[in-house]
Amino acid sequence: MNCEVIDLGLIDYERAWKLQDAYAREIAEGKRPPTLLLLEHPHVYTFGRKGHAENLLWGEEQLKQKGIDVHWVDRGGDVTYHGPGQLVGYPLIPLLSPSPDFGRGGRGEGEGKIPDADYVGYVRKLEKVLIAALANLGIVSGQRPGKTGVWIQADVHSRCLRCKPEDKQKPAKIAAIGVKVDARGISRHGFALNVNPDMDYWDGIIACGLQDEPVTALADLLDPVPSMERVKEEVVRAFGEVFEFQK
Numbered sequence: 001m002n003c004e005v006i007d008l009g010l011i012d013y014e015r016a017w018k019l020q021d022a023y024a025r026e027i028a029e030g031k032r033p034p035t036l037l038l039l040e041h042p043h044v045y046t047f048g049r050k051g052h053a054e055n056l057l058w059g060e061e062q063l064k065q066k067g068i069d070v071h072w073v074d075r076g077g078d079v080t081y082h083g084p085g086q087l088v089g090y091p092l093i094p095l096l097s098p099s100p101d102f103g104r105g106g107r108g109e110g111e112g113k114i115p116d117a118d119y120v121g122y123v124r125k126l127e128k129v130l131i132a133a134l135a136n137l138g139i140v141s142g143q144r145p146g147k148t149g150v151w152i153q154a155d156v157h158s159r160c161l162r163c164k165p166e167d168k169q170k171p172a173k174i175a176a177i178g179v180k181v182d183a184r185g186i187s188r189h190g191f192a193l194n195v196n197p198d199m200d201y202w203d204g205i206i207a208c209g210l211q212d213e214p215v216t217a218l219a220d221l222l223d224p225v226p227s228m229e230r231v232k233e234e235v236v237r238a239f240g241e242v243f244e245f246q247k
Helices: 013-028 060-066 119-137 199-204 228-243
Strands: 004-010 035-040 044-047 069-072 079-082 086-092 142-144 147-152 172-181 187-194
Touching: 013 035, 013 069, 013 086, 013 187, 035 228, 060 199, 079 086, 079 199, 086 228, 119 142, 119 147, 119 172, 119 187, 119 228
Parallel strands: 004 035, 044 069
Antiparallel strands: 035 086, 044 079, 086 187, 142 147, 147 172, 172 187
16 A cells, blocks of 8 residues: 655644544545655644643743644653654554545455554554654664653663763664554544654653653764754655555
């Protein structure tokens, strides 16, 4: 099956959120193929369905000074940051295999159906996409039991020149994941991979509600830092392989 990849560049969070709704509706009606949106956002903090307001550490005045919007949204998870230099991916894909009536808006029980309960399996696949892409960029990463996202081990994180000495001894999160699957089985939201963002913005939140868990970026670990275009190429390649899509 084909997957359309759309590069939206730098786009306001709310505008991208509305685009997800419009595209997901078209996919469910069979008017659009599965779609992967790639983009960057202006500075924004977003809270998921399990968000806790106390995990926002900066007050209104500081948010205004830093130019940060705040949105409460319908994905899973707690608070995260998006900003320039971070690659955000929103896969809009039907988590049911197409049946004969898929193009007419149906939700048939086609062969190869991902079970409704396999929400976690979909998230694990997104993690595998990013792990494979990072490997091709020269970074060994992996999953952590009981935690969502993509992590690097302490021995890799020890390369970080920006990090506090005590943080270098811990695993660090390099990509966050928060998703939603709508009533018609179409995935929304997705992943955020830290390429070369301003890491100071993480000081304003307890990211994903995880206290004392370091966050890192490719720019902390690689010199030279791969371009955003190169990172996009690797993510698209890995996405196609893991989900068995073609561009």
